[in-house]
Amino acid sequence: MAQEKPAKHKGLLQTHELYKYILETNVYPREPEPLKELRALTAPHPRSGMGTAPDAGQMIAMLLKLVGAKKTIEIGVFTGYSLLLTALTIPDDGKIVAIDMNRESYEIGRPVIEKAEVEHKVEFIESEALPALDKLLENRDNEGSFDFAYVDADKINYINYHERLMKLLKVNGIVVYDNTLWFGSVAQPESSVLDEFKEGRVNTINFNKSLADDPRTNITMVPLGDGITICRRLY
Numbered sequence: 358m359a360q361e362k363p364a365k366h367k368g369l370l371q372t373h374e375l376y377k378y379i380l381e382t383n384v385y386p387r388e389p390e391p392l393k394e395l396r397a398l399t400a401p402h403p404r405s406g407m408g409t410a411p412d413a414g415q416m417i418a419m420l421l422k423l424v425g426a427k428k429t430i431e432i433g434v435f436t437g438y439s440l441l442l443t444a445l446t447i448p449d450d451g452k453i454v455a456i457d458m459n460r461e462s463y464e465i466g467r468p469v470i471e472k473a474e475v476e477h478k479v480e481f482i483e484s485e486a487l488p489a490l491d492k493l494l495e496n497r498d499n500e501g502s503f504d505f506a507y508v509d510a511d512k513i514n515y516i517n518y519h520e521r522l523m524k525l526l527k528v529n530g531i532v533v534y535d536n537t538l539w540f541g542s543v544a545q546p547e548s549s550v551l552d553e554f555k556e557g558r559v560n561t562i563n564f565n566k567s568l569a570d571d572p573r574t575n576i577t578m579v580p581l582g583d584g585i586t587i588c589r590r591l592y
Contacts, residue, residue: 360444362550370580375470384411388435389445391473392438397419399436403504409439409509409535410582417533420587421446424531426504430493431455432486432518433510433535437466440501441574442508444475454503456489457510501527516567520589523573526590535567538584 363416370376385393388411400407409417417439421429426447434440434457443453457463460483471477482489493499503525508518515534522532537543539561550558565586568576574588 360575365573378413378460383584384415387415389442391445391469394441394472395438395441395469398465398469399438402436402462404435407435409442413535413585414439414442414497416579416581416585418442418446420531421469422532424504424529427451427454428505428532430503430525432506432508432521433457434481435459435461435462435509437507439471439507439509440479440550441466441470441473441475442503444470444471444478447478447508449478451478452479453478454482456484456486456495458483458485461507466564487514487521489516490518490525493523494524500524503527504529504530506516506532507535508532511540512539512557512564513535519564519568519571527590528590532588534568534586534588535565536579536583537561537578537586540583542586 370379380408392411392414396408396411399405413584421443428451431443431453434455440453440455441449448452460481463481467476470479501524504527506522507527508515508522510518514581519532526532539557540554542550542558543565544561547558548554568574568586568588573591575591576585576586576588578584
C-alpha cells in the first residue's frame with residue numbers, strides 16, 4: 358500500500374506536527390474570535406490558501422502595535438483575514454486603505470468585519486493596485502503619511518509596489534511582503550520546481566534581490582507562513 362502524503366499547509370516547517378504545535382500552543386489561543394470566524398468562513402473557498410497564515414498574522418499584529426500604526430495600506434485583500442486583523446489592532450480612529458481587484462472575495466468576509474464593528478476603519482478600493490497607489494500619490498498629503506503596509510498580491514509587481522510604498526510610508530514606517538519564500542521554491546533548482554510555481558519563483562527571487570540591494574530599508578526575512586519579509590523605511 359502506498360504511503361499517504363501529508364496534507365499541505367501554509368508553513369515551511371518540515372513536519373506538519375511541529376507546525377500544528379505552534380498553531381495550537383501559541384497562535385490559536387490568542388486569535389480573536391472574529392478572526393477564527395473569518396478563517397472558518399474562508400476554509401471552504403477553492404483558493405483558501407491565499408489567506409494570510411494565522412502565525413504570520415500574529416507577527417503582523419505585533420508589528421502594528423510596536424509601531425503604533427494608525428494609518429495603513431493593504432494591497433491584496435482576498436476575504437479579509439489580514440484586513441480584519443489590522444482593523445482589530447489599530448485605534449478606533451485608525452484607517453486602512455484596502456486595495457483589491459476582486460470585491461466578490463472581500464464581500465465574503467465583510468459581514469464578519471461589520472459584526473466586529475470595525476468596518477468604519479476600512480476604505481476598500483476595487484482596483485488594480487498600481488493605479489490606486491498612483492492616485493494616492495497625486496495627493497501630496499499622502500506622501501510619508503502611512504505607518505504600515507501589507508502586500509499579498511501579484512508577485513510580478515512587488516518591485517513596483519515597493520517603489521510607491523517607499524514614498525507613501527513614513528520614515529521608520531513598516532511594510533510587510535507575503536510569500537517571499539514562494540513555497541520554498543526560491544531555494545530549489547529550477548529543474549525541480551513545479552510548472553505552476555516557476556513564474557512566481559523568478560519574480561520572487563528578483564524581488565528578494567532588489568530588497569537586499571535597497572539602501573532605503575532595513576529588512577528581515579521570517580519563515581512564517583509562506584515567508585514574510587519585513588522592511589523598515591530608513592529615509
